[in-house]
Amino acid sequence: MSEMKDMITEVVERMLKENVDKDLVDTVEQGDWAPALWELFEENGMTVVAVTEENGGAGGDIEDLLNIVRLTGKYAAPIPFIETTFANYLLEYLNLQILEGLATYRLSTNQVFTLENGTLTGEAHHIPWARHVKHLVTLAYSSEGTHLVEIDLSQADIKQGTNLAGEPRDTVTFQHALVSQTSSVLSPDEIHKLTTLCTAFQLALMTGAIDKINDLTIQFTKEREQFGRPIHRFQLVQQHIVHLAGETALALAAFNNVTEALLTNNENSEVAYARIRFEEIIQAVTTISHQVHAAIGTTHEHSLHQFTRRLWAWRDEGVNSSYWTNIVALQLMENSEDSLWAYLTTSNSSSPLLKVEG
């Protein structure tokens, strides 16, 4: 863990607290975003955390970066933070040039982009923030195999769309557009590693939203009174609070274990377990928080939906849990240990991922 972590998270949380309110988050739904907030992040060096100093980065490690992502999720910050930082993380990971300016990414192994003579052709749906950003980092398929490429979005035809939370999710079409950077052919193991990182970033974002929903709900049970007392005094509401707190604690612990594993390059199945478990966590947390808030929580005016709708959207975006259940199933099938317990308690074992493809 970097010594900077506490300092970074403190600074970022303060910036978000002071600059993001319900109305600012709403601007995304109206098709706008928050460039001023982005500038603030840039000025404070937060957009280049975990980029090495030799590449113009601010230092820090993946744990620092994932914690900033977590906080952008906690405040539903209307900036392409996860998009830009993960795009750069991928590029640097594959020894490509990191980017100036805003970027987004697509890591689905659904083969829509073909790479031919250094040009890209194809159409992809639900690309986050495409209309607002300059670069796209994506997988592309040539006759030799799978590559990671970076391309300028000004060459794309972009059709605007949104997800359940009103966040920009655009359809992007290229016709023989010139790519700016291309990686060498990626092995299935490398693609799996990129997918693992991608899921870890998404888990960070989700963890932030889950944490916020828990805060909002607990606060509400103290403020809302019925039958002459705050509703947290009712046993059925207490049961909701305990369930919610439990799922939130599970999410936070899962996230922290994932970052720890990534940091020590010891990641084996942590991301898979976390992503699978987050399915239940998201269902429980969204259902309980709405039930406890009752009518007020179903209004657009209340901020609860800015987090619940995001979770409902995010869980079906990118690499979802069915990819990860397949991975775990495969590992269990091919596990050479004598017992489940032996498998569970073996760290650092190499996993049979070569056989799995998107």
Add this chain to the structure above:
Amino acid sequence: MLHLPTVQFTEEQEQFRVEVRAFLQDELAKGTFTPKCDSWLSGDDPEFSRLIGQQGWIGLTWPKKYGGQERSTIDRYILTEEFLAVGAPVAAHWFADRQTGPLLLRYGSEEQREFFLPQIVKGECYFGIGLSEPNSGSDLASVTTRAEKVEGGWIVNGQKIWTSNAHLCHYMVTLVRTSPFDGKNKHAGLSQLIIDLQAQGVTIVPIKYLTGEHHYNEVFFDNVFVPDNMVVGEIGNGWAQGLAELAFERSGPERILSTFPLIDELIQELKRQNNSQGLTQASKIVARLWSLRNLSIGVAQLLESGNSEDVSIPAALVKALGTKFEQSIPEITRLIIQTYPSLDADRKIDRFMAQSILHAPGFTIRGGTSEVLYGVVAKGVVAQ
């Protein structure tokens, strides 16, 4: 109390179901409406309501002299199921048909029945439900909107909230205090007034649902005059009258079928994909639906036979179980089939998923929260 009657539909009833279904399929083919989930509360379309009125399908059970058809509760149950199964936009006339009509038939004056029922039946007169207030949700008896007696009527001051479709409604049955709150008997001193929403002093302010749609409203009363002939039943008896309404509101097919169009589309999609493993999983949904429907129809049968004192507990039970079921449908669906929920998606299942996910939180809240219902059921079962 837990032994509910079974219902075998008669040949005429089966025939009626076929007739309704054919009509709806025809209208669907003509493009008269677009099917959606939660259509009974969020699908308002006055033109469609008038069309249903022309069919004679509003106030189906009411006396002929008020424009009704004197059909059975089971016939109405069948009709309602068919509307919900296809996701037809029946929200505009919904409360008037389900609640206000039966209320007036039971407690209203002859003058009120003659004035309101024929308009309701035509699909041209809509009622809102004026119960909740900002500080009175589950604790409904604590409402503070008050009516004071004046010459020839009452002067109302206060506020209602969450009034579904008040912006489309002509009237609202409003629960008000007609005598001061008495902590020892908080259910006393409440009355039901029919308030004309065009009356002077009424202000309707929209509240946006979390999707951004205009669904419910705040309704403010500033010295609104309500004539004596708009009091429903007896002054001071509003609580008991309101409770009687609940039996009609709590156990209908709309507590099970709000997300039925999604279930239907899930099965269609799995069939198209020839996905037998998915269908195996989906069969559990079908079995749950079947078993809940047995309960809901059983309660309808009790209402039909006039055995209504036994109805309130099973009715609350049906709502608690049924709304949890309909709320769970998008969650189960997405584990069976890959979807990308979006309100403006091209693929039907993605659209139904989005509608279901975004409206599901309300299912276990509107009409009394599950927590409150659990209390009612537990008390009732223990008291046996």
